[in-house]
Amino acid sequence: MTVTYKTEEEKERVILVAVDVEDGTDVEDSLDELNELAETAGAVAVGRLIQKREAVHAGTYIGKGKIADLKEMAEQNQADAIVCDDELSPAQITNLQEMLQTKVIDRTVLILDIFAKHAKTSEGKLQVELAQLRYRSSRLAGLGKSLSRLGGGIGTRGPGEKKLEMDRRLIRERIAVLNRRLTEVVQNRDTMRKQRSREQIPVVAIVGYTNAGKSTLLNVLTGAQVLEENKLFATLDPTTRILTMENGQRFLFTDTVGFINKLPHPLIRAFQSTLEEAKYADIILHVADASNPKLDLQRDVVYETLHKLGVENKKIVTAFNKMDCLRESDCQRLRDDRSDAVVHISAKYGRGIAELLQTLEEIANEGLVKIERVFPYEEAGKISRIRELGRLEEEEYREDGIFIRASVPPFLV
Numbered sequence: 001m002t003v004t005y006k007t008e009e010e011k012e013r014v015i016l017v018a019v020d021v022e023d024g025t026d027v028e029d030s031l032d033e034l035n036e037l038a039e040t041a042g043a044v045a046v047g048r049l050i051q052k053r054e055a056v057h058a059g060t061y062i063g064k065g066k067i068a069d070l071k072e073m074a075e076q077n078q079a080d081a082i083v084c085d086d087e088l089s090p091a092q093i094t095n096l097q098e099m100l101q102t103k104v105i106d107r108t109v110l111i112l113d114i115f116a117k118h119a120k121t122s123e124g125k126l127q128v129e130l131a132q133l134r135y136r137s138s139r140l141a142g143l144g145k146s147l148s149r150l151g152g153g154i155g156t157r158g159p160g161e162k163k164l165e166m167d168r169r170l171i172r173e174r175i176a177v178l179n180r181r182l183t184e185v186v187q188n189r190d191t192m193r194k195q196r197s198r199e200q201i202p203v204v205a206i207v208g209y210t211n212a213g214k215s216t217l218l219n220v221l222t223g224a225q226v227l228e229e230n231k232l233f234a235t236l237d238p239t240t241r242i243l244t245m246e247n248g249q250r251f252l253f254t255d256t257v258g259f260i261n262k263l264p265h266p267l268i269r270a271f272q273s274t275l276e277e278a279k280y281a282d283i284i285l286h287v288a289d290a291s292n293p294k295l296d297l298q299r300d301v302v303y304e305t306l307h308k309l310g311v312e313n314k315k316i317v318t319a320f321n322k323m324d325c326l327r328e329s330d331c332q333r334l335r336d337d338r339s340d341a342v343v344h345i346s347a348k349y350g351r352g353i354a355e356l357l358q359t360l361e362e363i364a365n366e367g368l369v370k371i372e373r374v375f376p377y378e379e380a381g382k383i384s385r386i387r388e389l390g391r392l393e394e395e396e397y398r399e400d401g402i403f404i405r406a407s408v409p410p411f412l413v
Contacts, residue, residue: 014038015023016048018085019056027085029294033261034085034107041113046077060099061092071100077191083110084394090139108135108264112123115267130178131266137171167324193280201242202364203252205281207306210258212289213321217347218255221357240277248393248405249361254281259305261297268308275309283363284316290344291325303338315363317341317358324349365391367405376401386412 016034020027027050035045051066060067061084074082076133081103082096088106096104112135115128206214219225222241240254254277268275278284284306288299318339324346336342341359345352368390383404386392390408397403 012043012080013046013078013083014043014083015077015079016045017062017068017070019062020050021055022052026297029297030085032260033294034083034110037107037110037114038083041080041110041117043083045083046079047073049073056086056330057092058089059091061086061088062283067096067099074100074102081105083107086262093139097117107262108266111260111264111267115216123182126178126181126185127271130175130182131264131269131271133171133175133178134266134269135264137168137175138346201250201252202283202360203254203277203281204283204285204360205278206253206255206285206287207278207302208258208287209289209292209302210260212258212287212292212298213347214255214258214287215281217287217319217321217345218253219263220347220350220353221253222402243357245357245361249364249391251360251364263301263305273341276282277289278306278311278314279309281314283360284311284314285360286316286318286336286339287321287347288318288336289322289389290320290330291322299336315340317343317356317363319352321347323351364405367409369410369412370405370407371412372403372405374398374403 014039016031018031018034031048031050035048038045049066049070051062053063057063062070068080079102080283082105082270084096084104084106086106087108088096088104093104093106112128112132115124116132119125119128154334206218208214216239218239222243241250243251243253245251255277256277257271286299286302288295288302291357316339318336318341320334320342323344334342334344340363342411343352343356343359345356347353380402383392383395383402386404386406386408390406391410392404392406394405395402
């Protein structure tokens, strides 16, 4: 008789640590999100510690008294690592690891680890490795002794994991190689962007807080078959798909990396070309999780990130998603004064999609005039002008000329 044993990968046990400097930030909410990040990375939180201070301790993040409490908590809970809710300096990491005698990682390392775990395409892997190396290169001086004893688990995963003990010269050389490869990717992306511009197809960039339902919406709209999971940063790699409506109107929808509070600067730099899809889009489609109790905070993070990326003067449509999880009274209160339009949808069940498409179509065609006209063949040059400045929806060659149905600026009528 064959005996089958179920095996599961043993999860790292971590303790979450934060400093409350009373700057208006809800530290408990931030730690709740850090807990979600830890779970996504494959860890389980066995405790949390918050210290109220006027400022973060420059040398050890938390005060020495709390370090003693934290060490005792770690021993009692058999913790494998300490995860801090802010980005730590090399000195803070080194001092904490020496005093606690256990692995210490920060929020940035945790997010980088998740990105390394979820990157699938060559571009995504390049971007993650670049972000990891930039982060580690700035910390080699403080981590020299500790890098070799970190062991496995969170913070050591991904394309760059074999480079932990490289010196600065090797890391600089590797960063230069990655930059060259990503430059080629950016050039290809620019070429495709110019091609889309010539075709006069409105580009809609789907943005939003991570796990708001962007991939689900893209799948519903275009059948893109992007991975859908109820996890933070389930998908990283940008996906662009075309949608042709029944009336001939076409849209290019492009998904972007999800935003999150305290998004690490190395990631913003590494994923710049991907995130800039929003900068060059015609319309921003902001997908917001209406069922999330931290909705207002998440919306603020999205707008702040867009501002950092230089996304200005764009038409914004806010799609409040997951409306199926709300009561009718809650639905009526949802609004966004920073958007040009608001729609209520449930991407999971396909509700509100028709209204969303109608809204996008109205915004895309603002200021354009619909024409249906037959141009004599000797005036065929005018059609190329329509292609350049308007949206050509139908073109048919007839005996008496070329029939055109299009949306054009008023001066072309």
